Amino acid sequence: MSTDNDFDYWTQWPTASEKPSASDLDLQAIHGVEPLDAQLGVAEPLTVPAMLQDALFGQPEPTEADLARATGGDTGKVPPLHTYAVLDAAKVTNLPEMLDASGLEHRCLFKGDAYDELKDVAPWIARLEEGNRFTRNLFTRSDVPWHMWDSEPGIYVRSCGTFDAMWKHFRKFTKVQDEQGKWFYFRFWEPNAFIHLLEQPDTKRLLTAPDGCAFYHFYAPTKDATYVVTAPDVEAAEIKPFKLSNRHRTSFDAAIESKFARDYAVSLARSVPVRASALGIEGHDALGQMVTSVTEYLKPFGFSKRSDLGRMASCALFYGTHFLHDPRIAGLSQRYLTDAKSSPGLRAKRFQEALHKTVPIDVMTNAASVTKTLSQLRYALDRKEITQDYLAQVYTPEFGFHNADTAQQFIRTCQSQQQAKSLHSSECQMAHYILSALYTPYFLDDPLQEKLKAIFRDADDLKHNLLQELERRSTILEKT
Structure with missing residues (x-):
């Protein structure tokens, strides 16, 4: 907002670290x-x-x-x-x-x-x-x-x-x-x-x-x-x-980011209602939390324009809020998004192009993939076990697993998340391994996945509730 430099004085403020204090107004x-x-x-x-x-x-x-x-x-x-x-x-x-x-x-x-x-x-x-x-x-x-x-x-x-x-x-x-x-x-x-x-x-x-x-x-x-x-x-x-003051800058930063998250959430809900419906998202709060999460991750890399942040938030709606940490995608994130030699807009564009080649967006969002995941989930839960050989059938190149190293790193990430979320039962662990291929290993921390989070919290009837939820999602997607 400076009057003597190239800042966008309508939207951008210098970063500040001081936290605001209360007013007596x-x-x-x-x-x-x-x-x-x-x-x-x-x-x-x-x-x-x-x-x-x-x-x-x-x-x-x-x-x-x-x-x-x-x-x-x-x-x-x-x-x-x-x-x-x-x-x-x-x-x-x-x-x-x-x-x-x-x-x-x-x-x-x-x-x-x-x-x-x-x-x-x-x-x-x-x-x-x-x-x-x-x-x-x-x-x-x-x-x-x-x-x-x-x-x-x-x-x-x-x-x-x-x-x-x-x-x-x-x-x-x-x-x-x-x-x-x-x-x-x-x-x-x-x-x-x-x-x-x-x-x-x-x-x-x-x-x-x-x-x-x-x-x-x-x-x-x-x-x-x-x-x-x-x-x-x-x-x-x-x-x-x-x-x-720095307090004012911090306050305005928060206001601008909050408004962008809310406005873009409304825009996403209007432009892709089927995706929101399939995930069971009601209102705009979950979408706003997702946009905020993506924004916070990208700010240290110089991303501030709404168009660039919006491009990345749109990816997160289809791949998952924390998709940039997914082992299938983290390498692309590191390669393209942190390249300080290129503008943030060019970085975001190149990343999105590479992402769609590595993990095709239609595979992550269509009814056929949900139906396939449903079948894999039913098979594993019926047999009450899951093996490395079976995971090799789940983690295929179709879903972005192009080599054994990526699959093994993905499994380790799943195990780390299972431990963090106290998923001690074999049934919960099996379900997490399989669903992670479609929703990332971090789906239990994803504001877009409140339906799945609720099912895992009440795991007494996990099998029935998960199968029913995936059937619901598949039905919605098949109608489009």
Whole structure:
């Protein structure tokens, strides 16, 4: 995010090691907020979800602080609360044009050369009005691009301040200095990042209104919840100037990674529903955990772009969350992904090509492979034993076992995992050996395999439950 280097200042932050500490700000979550639909044919459409109506457009009773600011403590002289939005043009197609057509007071937080170069991806502030179509579109979900709820376009502020006062205040934070005096663009308007930022103890300057007005609440709608922040009741003069610290960087790193994991999980669930259904995945939590795991593994090798991380996470959905540690694949991982001479994007592409040649993706995901594994599992469990010769029939080149050394290393990895998971019964061990060929030896640590993990935890009827689960998976895949 530096303004004088080649960092992607919209998404990337320097790595930091300090852990964030708690803030004393009042932060609450409103759960269960459902976005508006298109409201076709509705005579009096809502402007915002009913749960947010009073929050965003109500006029609460004046507080003692409000009365103190009013001349003579006259309630009639307490100015009304306005609703402002700080919105991200990088996340909303044609945001400047839509604001121009909205009839709302609005302005870009950048000016000069930054405005000329970046206005189409810059932050904008707008004063929202109840009943306005643009305001309604911010809180509406549909497939059209001007319905913006799913884009999480920004944060909302209730304040008695004027538009100019709000613009001047928030402009101060579009570029901030770190503790060494280096300037950075600062994406405080990202809802998830905003919430993580407020976990820090030194962020009150951002939330302290200019002289002569007050902030009432901040709202940060995300897919998980709408977060409400009560602004601190302190004077700006009492607060130190805002500096971008290692804590802030850590917090923003966490926010960016969390949002990417969640968003990509939603994308995967939509794009490959059959795979998710076959694995018995419900919701997006397991997919998000998988994306996070892959991201954490790849970060030390310089992977940060969403396209590269997404490519690798897509592989993990089909091969298993911990597939990069699988003995069939670990050599490819070491050869391609750690090659610092090539860009991460090129490394990911070359790795994926080599992976599909070594362990074909259709073999790992089709109904025939599940049916074959089911037959092998039934054979072993019926005979209550498994031999090296039989494993040689399971660990074939078709499944990526191209030499005896790979097969032996795979067996040792399975044994290590069986010991780590306390799989002491021969039945559990046999099942683990066979299922590992399809789901990696680490499937009992895989968030994508909750169904199998539950069966192994309750091993009293292991044979029946495993066979039934594989039959279910095979049936789903055969229908596609």
